[in-house]
Amino acid sequence: MKTNPYNSKLSYERYSKNKEYFDLGLIEALEEQQRIIQKQKSQALIYQATIASKNDTIRSMRIKIEDAKIQIKALKYQLKEKDQDIEATLKIINGEIERIKREVDEELQKSYRDNNKLHQENERLKQEINRYKKRNKKLSSSNSSQAPSIDNNRPVSLREKSELKRGGQKGHRGSFSKLSKEVSEVINKRVKAAPSGAEAVTDSAGKVLHYRTQEIDIRFEAKIIETRYYIDETGEELSQKEKSKYAINPVVYSDHTKAVTIYLHQKGGIALKRLSTMISEISDKAINIKEGTIVNWNKELAVKSKTETTRILADIVKDEVIGVDETGWRVNGKAAWMHTITSDHSAYFLVSGKRSDKENGVIGLLKEYPGKLVHDHFKPYYWLEDCEHVECNAHVMRYLKAGFEFDDSIDCEKMIIFLRKALRIKNELLVQNINQLKEDEYIELEAEYKSILETGLNKYKKNNPKMARKYLPDYIKLFERLLEYKDAHLLFLKDFKVPFDNNDAERQMRVVKSKKKISGQSDSIITANYYASFLTISQTCLKQGKNTLKTIEDLLAS
Numbered sequence: 001m002k003t004n005p006y007n008s009k010l011s012y013e014r015y016s017k018n019k020e021y022f023d024l025g026l027i028e029a030l031e032e033q034q035r036i037i038q039k040q041k042s043q044a045l046i047y048q049a050t051i052a053s054k055n056d057t058i059r060s061m062r063i064k065i066e067d068a069k070i071q072i073k074a075l076k077y078q079l080k081e082k083d084q085d086i087e088a089t090l091k092i093i094n095g096e097i098e099r100i101k102r103e104v105d106e107e108l109q110k111s112y113r114d115n116n117k118l119h120q121e122n123e124r125l126k127q128e129i130n131r132y133k134k135r136n137k138k139l140s141s142s143n144s145s146q147a148p149s150i151d152n153n154r155p156v157s158l159r160e161k162s163e164l165k166r167g168g169q170k171g172h173r174g175s176f177s178k179l180s181k182e183v184s185e186v187i188n189k190r191v192k193a194a195p196s197g198a199e200a201v202t203d204s205a206g207k208v209l210h211y212r213t214q215e216i217d218i219r220f221e222a223k224i225i226e227t228r229y230y231i232d233e234t235g236e237e238l239s240q241k242e243k244s245k246y247a248i249n250p251v252v253y254s255d256h257t258k259a260v261t262i263y264l265h266q267k268g269g270i271a272l273k274r275l276s277t278m279i280s281e282i283s284d285k286a287i288n289i290k291e292g293t294i295v296n297w298n299k300e301l302a303v304k305s306k307t308e309t310t311r312i313l314a315d316i317v318k319d320e321v322i323g324v325d326e327t328g329w330r331v332n333g334k335a336a337w338m339h340t341i342t343s344d345h346s347a348y349f350l351v352s353g354k355r356s357d358k359e360n361g362v363i364g365l366l367k368e369y370p371g372k373l374v375h376d377h378f379k380p381y382y383w384l385e386d387c388e389h390v391e392c393n394a395h396v397m398r399y400l401k402a403g404f405e406f407d408d409s410i411d412c413e414k415m416i417i418f419l420r421k422a423l424r425i426k427n428e429l430l431v432q433n434i435n436q437l438k439e440d441e442y443i444e445l446e447a448e449y450k451s452i453l454e455t456g457l458n459k460y461k462k463n464n465p466k467m468a469r470k471y472l473p474d475y476i477k478l479f480e481r482l483l484e485y486k487d488a489h490l491l492f493l494k495d496f497k498v499p500f501d502n503n504d505a506e507r508q509m510r511v512v513k514s515k516k517k518i519s520g521q522s523d524s525i526i527t528a529n530y531y532a533s534f535l536t537i538s539q540t541c542l543k544q545g546k547n548t549l550k551t552i553e554d555l556l557a558s
Contacts (some may be wrong), residue, residue, distance in 0.1 A: 010417055020450060026502045031475045034402075034406065035152050035405075035406060038406045038407075044243065061104045064100070064104060065100070065101070065104055068097060068498035072097060077255065128172045138145065140356055153426055169443070177216070179199060179212070179214050180214060180216075183214070190367060194211035194489075195211075195213060196386070197205070197213070198211035198212060198213050199211065199212055199213075199373055210420045220279075220282040221281055221286075222283050222287050224329065225254075226353050253289070253293075255553050255556040256553055257287075258297045258300070258301075258556050259549055259552040259553035259556055260549065261275070261279065261289060261294055261297060262294070262298060262301055262534065262552060263548065263549050264278075265294055265298070265457050266298070266531060266534040266535075266538070267511075267514075267516050267534075267538055267548065269511075269515050269517070269518050270518070271503070271518045272291040272294055272295070273291055275289075275294065276288075276289055276290065276291055276294070280359070295527070297556075298527075298530040298534065299527075299530055300556065301530070301533065301534060301537075301552060301555060301556060302529065302530040302533040303557060304558055305533050305536075305537055305555045306533075308537065308555065309533055309536045309537065312346045312347075312348055312536055313341070313348045313365065313536075314341070314538050315345070315346055316341055316342070316343045316347075316348055317341075317365075317366070317369050317371075319343040319344070319345075319371060320371045320372060320497060321343075321371060321372045321374065321390075321498055321499070322341060322342060322343050322369070322371060322372075322373060322374070323341075323342045323343075323373075323374040323375070323448075323499075323502050323504050324339065324340065324341050324342075324366075324373060324374070324375050324381065324505055324507035325339070325340050325342075325375070325376065325502060325503075325505035325506050325508065325509050326338065326339045326340070326355060326362070326378070326509075327509045327512055327513060327516075329351055329512070329516070329522070329528060330516070330522065331351070331353070331523070331524060331525055331528050332522070332523050332524060335359075335362070336351055336352065336353050336522075336525065336528065337351065337352055337353075337354065337355045337357075338350075338351050338509070338528075338532065339351070339352065339362045339511050340363060340505055340508045340509060340512075340535075341362060341365070341366070341505075342504050342505045344504075344507055345539055345540075345543055345544060346540045346543060346544070347508050347536065347539040347543060348440065348536050348540075349508075349512075349532040349533075349535040349536050349539070350362070350365075350529060350532050351522070351525055351528035351529050351531075351532050352525070353525060355378070355380075356378075356380035358383070363380060363381070363384060365382060366384055366387070367384060367386070368386055369384065369386060369387045370386050370387060371387055371388070372387065372388045372389075372390050372495070372497075373387045373388070373389055373390060373499055374390040374391075374492070374498070374499060374501075374502045374505065375389070375390070375391070375392065375502060375505075376391075376392045376395050376502055376506075377392070377395070377481070377485070388491070389485075390488055390491050390492070390498050390499075390502075390505075391488040391489045392501050392502035393419055393423075393489060393492070393500050393501055394501035394502065395501075395502075396419070396478070396489065397416060397419060399474065399475065399514060400412040400413075400416045400419075400475065400478070401416060402475070403473065403474065403475025403478065406472075407473050407475055407476050409456065409473075410453060410536045411453075411455060411456030411459070411475075411479070412456075412475050414452045414456075415452050415453070415456075415482075418448060418449060418452055422445055422449075422490075422492075422493055423492075423500050425437075425441075425445075425493075426492065426493060426496060426500075429496070431495060436496060437493055437494070440464055442490075442493055442494060445490070445493060446486070446490060449482075449486065449489075450483065450486070453482055453483050454483070456475075456476075456479050457476065457479050457480065457483075460473075460476050472494070479512050508535075508539055511535065511539070512535070515531070534552075537551060537552065537555070538552075548552050
């Protein structure tokens, strides 16, 4: 019995082991579904146009009938005036009327039949399109965390197929662990021959003393540190920190334990209940941390890191070029938004209830930012008037490729070629330590940019003069946008510090999308921002090459 591939269950282990193959298969399936939907939409538009034509034919037949009636009345009036043989003439007229009626009835019946067939076919196509869209959505949801504002169409991959085989290439040196100077335990063995990979240890004369190998072992053991207090009038005075630490319970967890647990929960993306069980089993049930305790530790970190996260944001907005991005989040089952503001050295995160929140969102934080803001054409960012806006061209490249593949637009292909050429020109100049295009070179590229877009728009409007805007292909709307925001899309050529895309901010959102796949996200905006505080610390540490775990431990100890 065949099983439905859309209902089959896929274990996490099987998915993670073959993730690359599943991702490639999913992308191919989604792209194929998109091609089918586009084809069905085109057929539906043709049928709608044919229906409209048939309706026009029906209306013209009705007009012919009305004209015939008027002619009959005129003839009757003329007969009365000329006093001719009324009976014979009326017979001729009635015969002509019957002939016209038969002709009109036949045409009407044919038009009605065609109309009904077209309506049925149109409805069938609409149902087919909806079916493919549902399947497309189901495929996307199996491995995607797209924001609800994003169109259901999966962005077309811009990756070029490599001719290289999978795995390490010929001549590539492998990566191996190095022997450690610090050894916890030494085992001495007398053998006839050492393993071929063992390292020889020699004396000053070059004589081999012995060979050595190492095995790295990780243990998760509970270490109980007991402090015994002896009352003595001459003893030391306890600090307020130590007094408050044991004010209620004589047993507490160390800052290191808290840091490791938070690190595994947030950075590792492990759900609370599962993490609690894992720690208990790894420690042979010596450590049993409650889920609520982990939540409280996250709150503690958020409170103690407030000064540090505020400083990180202040450092970011000092930069001349920064990027912003956002993705959907869930707060107590309702839609919310996770935002990021990034620079070359730092990343700041926050959660707001609305994507365009002027008070508590990114727009409120950047209302006085004077530099260059890179984003993905989210219109409310243009409310920020003190900064210079930069549009992400990576998104544009995906949409152009879709226009070329699905709508057969040669102008989309020309635009892709132009953008790749412009980026190559910039990169070649940077290699030569040239940080600016010549004015005439920029003017020439700008003219080519405008020419491609205007040619494409004029060609489409000439071939489709009466096309309603709602039926315009996506690439035509994109062309209009590219012309309107020309300066924002070409700023990477004017100022070489400006990136071609918004990839840095988008990369920061990948960890968020992974987190969205596990249970227990946030029950309020406040707890959602606990996670945002952690991300601010961890992603900034990653950018600056710092140890995230050590940084968390230091903040908790402060």
